[in-house]
Amino acid sequence: MIEIIIVSLITIFLIGGAFFTAVAAIGVIRLPDTYTRIHAASKSSTLGVGMTLIGVFIYFAYYQAEIETQLILAIIFIFISAPVGAHMIARSAFHSDVEPYKLTILNELKRDETGSEIETEEHVRLKIERSKDKELDD
Amino acid sequence: MTSFVYIIVIFSIIVFAITMLGMLYRTIKGPTLHDRVVTLDAFGVTLMGMIGLLSIVLETTYLLPIIMLIGMVGFIGTVGFAKFLEKGVIIENDRDNNS
Amino acid sequence: MSFQLLVNIILAFLWMFMNADMSVGTFVTGYLIGLVAVYLFRNFLPGRFYLRRLYLMIKLLFIFIIELVKANIDVVKIVMSPKIDIHPGFYAYPSDLEEEWEVALLSTLITLTPGTVVVAISDDYSIIYIHGLDMDDADEEIDNIKAAFENVIKEVAQP
Numbered sequence: 001m002i003e004i005i006i007v008s009l010i011t012i013f014l015i016g017g018a019f020f021t022a023v024a025a026i027g028v029i030r031l032p033d034t035y036t037r038i039h040a041a042s043k044s045s046t047l048g049v050g051m052t053l054i055g056v057f058i059y060f061a062y063y064q065a066e067i068e069t070q071l072i073l074a075i076i077f078i079f080i081s082a083p084v085g086a087h088m089i090a091r092s093a094f095h096s097d098v099e100p101y102k103l104t105i106l107n108e109l110k111r112d113e114t115g116s117e118i119e120t121e122e123h124v125r126l127k128i129e130r131s132k133d134k135e136l137d138d
Numbered sequence: 139m140t141s142f143v144y145i146i147v148i149f150s151i152i153v154f155a156i157t158m159l160g161m162l163y164r165t166i167k168g169p170t171l172h173d174r175v176v177t178l179d180a181f182g183v184t185l186m187g188m189i190g191l192l193s194i195v196l197e198t199t200y201l202l203p204i205i206m207l208i209g210m211v212g213f214i215g216t217v218g219f220a221k222f223l224e225k226g227v228i229i230e231n232d233r234d235n236n237s
Numbered sequence: 238m239s240f241q242l243l244v245n246i247i248l249a250f251l252w253m254f255m256n257a258d259m260s261v262g263t264f265v266t267g268y269l270i271g272l273v274a275v276y277l278f279r280n281f282l283p284g285r286f287y288l289r290r291l292y293l294m295i296k297l298l299f300i301f302i303i304e305l306v307k308a309n310i311d312v313v314k315i316v317m318s319p320k321i322d323i324h325p326g327f328y329a330y331p332s333d334l335e336e337e338w339e340v341a342l343l344s345t346l347i348t349l350t351p352g353t354v355v356v357a358i359s360d361d362y363s364i365i366y367i368h369g370l371d372m373d374d375a376d377e378e379i380d381n382i383k384a385a386f387e388n389v390i391k392e393v394a395q396p
Contacts (some may be wrong), residue, residue: 007139014146014191018153020309021184025160027316028180034172036325037164039354039370040312041180047309049187052150053205056190059143066199071190074205078183079301081213083348085179088217090356090368092224093172101325 006062010055017052020044033101034093042086050075147194154188175219182212238287241279245271285395293393300389301349308351315371323371327356330365330379332387337362339394346386353382 027040057071161184164177186205193201221228245268252267253259272288279286315323334340340362344355352370359366 003139007143010143011146014150017187018150020313021157021187022153023309023313023316024180024184025157027312028164028177029160030316030321032321033325034170034176035354035368036323036370037173038176039352040316041176043305043308043349044312045180045183047305049183052187053190056194059194060199063140064199068199068202070202070206074186074209077206077209077213078186080345081209082179082183083345085213085216085220086176087344087348087355088220089172089176089179090354092220093170094356095224096172098170098172100327 006058010058013051013055013058017048017050017055020048020051022048024048034098035090035100038086038090038093042082046078046082050078144195147191151188151191151195154184154191157184158188171223175216175223179212179216182208182215238284238290241275241282241284241287244282245275247271248274290393293389297389297393300386301346304346304350308349311351311370324373325368325370326372327366327368328372328379330367330382332363332365334362334387334390334394336394339390340365343386343390346390347382350382350386 021044024040024044027044028037031037031040053071053075057068060071061067158181161177161181165174165181168174168177186208189201189205189208193199218228248271249264249267252270253263256263275282276286315321332340332343334343340358344358344365347353347355347365347367352372354368355365356368357366358364
């Protein structure tokens with residue numbers, strides 16, 4: 001009876017972990033810009049590998065009767081270090097003048113650093129479209 | 139029941155391997171250097187998961203401290219690279235101005 | 238908080254010395270008796286009762302994990318759709334926190350949330366610049382972050 005519960009828990013964690021890691025890889029291939037790829041790579045791979053390592057921990061605790069706490073330490077380390085790494089890469093990309101995606105709206109950071117305009121052309125175009133939709137509804 | 143868990147683990151290993159091939163594509167193609175660094179960071183984290191799964195198939199617990207070590211080395215590499223790309227040096231020697 | 242913890246551990250060791258029994262069970266019994274004693278005298282020691290702060294820290298940890306799962310469901314929806322139609326943007330978020338470690342904790346929590354990554358922080362730790370993955374309006378995103386996270390961090394930071 002308890003074996004069925006443990007096997008279903010292990011299955012859920014391992015398949016979920018594999019799914020989220022695959023989403024990280026698809027995101028890094030498909031997304032159009034450096035800043036958006038940072039979102040996909042850091043968040044999805046962290047959760048995917050975290051779930052996989054929890055599944056490995058439950059397997060070793062039940063079948064081999066050994067509680068390996070080094071896996072828990074590895075999971076805590078990934079949760080703390082992956083966002084910090086993502087932030088540092090994003091900051092260095094911004095200061096090295098990597099261009100954002102052409103549909104970016106509202107670049108306030110550039111305004112505060114160099115004093116140039118904040119509303120890009122895409123934002124102005126979207127505002128005009130939405131005001132036209134509201135006029136048609138009335 | 140052990141054979142059912144075995145099939146799930148083999149399926150997960152195949153999915154992880156295809157993930158690593160996909161990240162390799164972005165590492166080769168990425169137009170800027172920052173794409174390559176962030177993809178290699180995610181590659182290191184995926185490698186940690188792969189070692190955990192392999193230790194189930196090989197039925198040993200001696201591979202588990204390696205997971206922590208690869209995580210630490212990968213993090214230090216990412217941080218060092220990010221500082222180098224921003225400023226040109228990794229550890230600065232003059233701290234006269236608050237930069 | 239640290240002074241109360243120190244008093245509690247000293248009381249646990251006093252209990253172990255009085256019973257002349259150096260085992261882990263005696264230590265746990267002495268710790269629980271010391272906990273009751275510190276609770277009775279909480280008005281005479283500096284700061285709030287420290288179990289409340291511990292409970293708030295555990296609540297913050299659970300908020301971390303739930304936000305990470307929600308973030309990934311958002312990324313799945315964006316990546317798996319047949320046509321990618323996103324409008325990213327940079328916006329500035331003014332924060333009221335004062336100390337360095339509170340701003341660091343808030344930045345880590347923002348980076349783990351759906352669709353936001355911290356890009357830069359101004360020199361006096363008062364403005365945080367954020368890159369959002371898919372946004373329409375800057376003001377509602379600012380309100381979401383403020384309502385969900387900043388209040389919990391301010392409660393943890395109170396001495």
